[in-house]
Amino acid sequence: MDRLRGAAWAALPLLLPLLAAGPASASPSTSSLTYGGVVSVRPGDTLTVDARSGEAAYGDTLHSSAFLATGRLRMMDPLLTATVTVACDVRPGTFPVVRRGAGDVGPDEHPFRWARVRVRPVGEDARRACRDKVKQLPAPKMEERWAPDSTWPQSEWDVRTFRAGSRVTVTDNDDEGADGDIRLTSRAFADRPVLRGARAVLTATATLKCAAAPGLYVVYRHDAGQSGPDRPWARLRVTPASSGKSCSTGQAAAGSTRTSRTAVVAWTAGGAFLAAAAGTALFRRARLRRLRQAEAKVPGE
Secondary structure (H helix, E strand, C coil): CHHHHHHHHHHHHHHHHHHHHHHHHCCCCCEEEECCCEEEECCCCEEEEEECECCECCCCEEECCCECCCEECEEECCEEEEEEEECCCCCCEEEEEEEECCCCCCCCCCCEEEEEEEECCCCHHHHHHHHHHHHCCCCCCCCEECCCCCCCCCCCCECEEEECCCEEEEEECCCCCCCCCEEEECCCECCCCEEECCCCCEEEEEEECCCCCCEEEEEEEEECCCCCCCEEEEEEEEECCCCCCCCCHHHHHHHHHHHHHHHHHHHHHHHHHHHHHHHHHHHHHHHHHHHHHHHHHHHHC
16 A cells, blocks of 8 residues: 555656646647737647727738738627638748738738737647648638627628528618619528618518528528529528417418409409490490481481
8 A cells, every 4th residue: 555655646746747737738729819919829720810899890801921821800799700820831930910901902902910920930740740730620610690789681691590480680781772673582481572772771571481490591682683693692590480389481471372362353353343334435435326326317307
């Protein structure tokens, strides 16, 4: 027993660093880069760029010769975020990170120094491992999270969640003057709503199918006079309909059918009435013409 206790005490100094490192040593953490900051990185490291309101705008891009590719700021309410990876071949040193506006077209148009990254030196073995790591990086997440009280959709990837069978208000803030020119379609929709509006904001109401399976759905837009395929315009996530409540999609469709039938009956009845009135008028006009002809013949007899 004393021998085992002595061995445990002898091994304790070797175990303490591992215990202190904890599970974080097993998987590298993602560093965060904020406005005006400086962060130390190694080739292959992934950085999350976080921007608060007023520090950047949606769609702005972040550039650096230390990055594998350009990062684009997306909305993850309440922050704008982008994910960038440090290139495997970048040499040690300090590199500026530049932000450019979403509407900038030239490489030198309105550059704004955002932050800096300090690349630490690594050996060639680490660089080879970096190349293998970069090949296995997952694709960037496209879904965005906007403020829940904002209109939907704010962007093509503004994914909101709705229950099957519910009615959804769709808002378009970018197509002023296109009243009635844009039709929306989706496998989740029970109808094909048309965006309407006399001013800058166009709106429509879509009914989700009761039988829509849970999952992510694309909303396509078709513009008046468009010849090519419909383009993706928004996305939504559907969850099962509320339990204990009857879904109204079928009732809405039935109501729509009844309305159409009523309209047909009304038009048919109106047409019959007009035809009857026209026939009566023609009959009276012919009868009056015969009477006048008969009166004209009497004096000559």
